[in-house]
Amino acid sequence: MHNTALILILFTAIVAVLGLLTALRPELTRARGGKVLAFLSLFILPALAMWAGTQEHLERSTSTQFCLSCHVMEDFGKSLRVDDRSYIPARHFQNNFVPRDHACFTCHTDYTMFGDYKAKWRGVHHVLVQYFGKVPKPEDIKLYTPYNNRECLHCHAGMRAYEEASSHHKSPDMLARAASNQLSCVSSNCHDIVHDVAGLKDAPMWAPKAVE
Amino acid sequence: MMPTITIERRIRWSGILIVLGLLLQMLTLLWTHPLAFMCFLMIGCPLVAAGMLLFFYSLVSHQSP
Numbered sequence: 001m002h003n004t005a006l007i008l009i010l011f012t013a014i015v016a017v018l019g020l021l022t023a024l025r026p027e028l029t030r031a032r033g034g035k036v037l038a039f040l041s042l043f044i045l046p047a048l049a050m051w052a053g054t055q056e057h058l059e060r061s062t063s064t065q066f067c068l069s070c071h072v073m074e075d076f077g078k079s080l081r082v083d084d085r086s087y088i089p090a091r092h093f094q095n096n097f098v099p100r101d102h103a104c105f106t107c108h109t110d111y112t113m114f115g116d117y118k119a120k121w122r123g124v125h126h127v128l129v130q131y132f133g134k135v136p137k138p139e140d141i142k143l144y145t146p147y148n149n150r151e152c153l154h155c156h157a158g159m160r161a162y163e164e165a166s167s168h169h170k171s172p173d174m175l176a177r178a179a180s181n182q183l184s185c186v187s188s189n190c191h192d193i194v195h196d197v198a199g200l201k202d203a204p205m206w207a208p209k210a211v212e
Numbered sequence: 213m214m215p216t217i218t219i220e221r222r223i224r225w226s227g228i229l230i231v232l233g234l235l236l237q238m239l240t241l242l243w244t245h246p247l248a249f250m251c252f253l254m255i256g257c258p259l260v261a262a263g264m265l266l267f268f269y270s271l272v273s274h275q276s277p
Contacts, residue, residue: 005241012241023226023228043267049234049260054252057249061249070246126246
């Protein structure tokens with residue numbers, strides 16, 4: 001647990017103690033100081049704790065640990081560690097092309113103002129399905145909409161390796177078509193091995209060497 | 213005029229709701245899991261919000277003598 005979370009837990013505990021004091025001794029509010037205490041402990045500070053807690057949870061929900069904490073996602077987590085360069089997630093994860101602790105979220109949210117909120121709303125639906133619905137097999141899980149090249153180009157656009165690769169100039173307008181999403185990066189017989197969880201059963205896994 | 217005892221009772225309930233909500237929020241912060249996030253959002257936050265609303269209601273419905 002990192003320091004921010006500890007500070008937040010401590011702050012929430014202090015606010016709870018102040019709230020408890022006001023709840024147990026409401027007669028304090030007859031005096032002016034008591035009124036100020038009630039306003040702080042029953043409105044300002046709890047609102048602050050709630051806002052900070054929401055931010056902390058939203059931040060945590062972008063972590064790889066969070067995404068892979070549901071059983072159905074375990075195989076998708078494996079696809080980050082498979083010892084095979086042709087797997088796009090493995091190549092990105094193992095070479096630090098994406099931050100390892102935020103690997104899922106880096107590629108699976110829209111880079112728009114409300115993108116992460118939309119993703120969270122869908123996540124709430126997924127949790128409900130996990131506990132109250134019929135959980136699909138990992139290989140049956142599909143994206144809601146076709147994968148948007150924008151998520152790839154968020155990092156790759158402008159990269160020399162991307163723009164000068166001969167495979168990206170098989171036709172003169174290839175990069176333009178990719179940029180306009182007419183040609184999908186991941187489903188046009190190019191980079192089409194993404195998670196491929198059905199093929200992971202006996203695949204060898206990569207383990208990072210421990211730093212001495 | 214609303215008796216002082218009524219507003220104090222409401223403040224007490226408001227405090228209890230807020231404390232319960234905050235305790236739950238605190239517990240969820242100890243755990244990184246979708247269920248913790250949902251408990252925070254769907255139980256903790258509504259409890260705190262209900263406590264705040266009750267506090268405001270007790271203020272606006274109180275008439276000074």
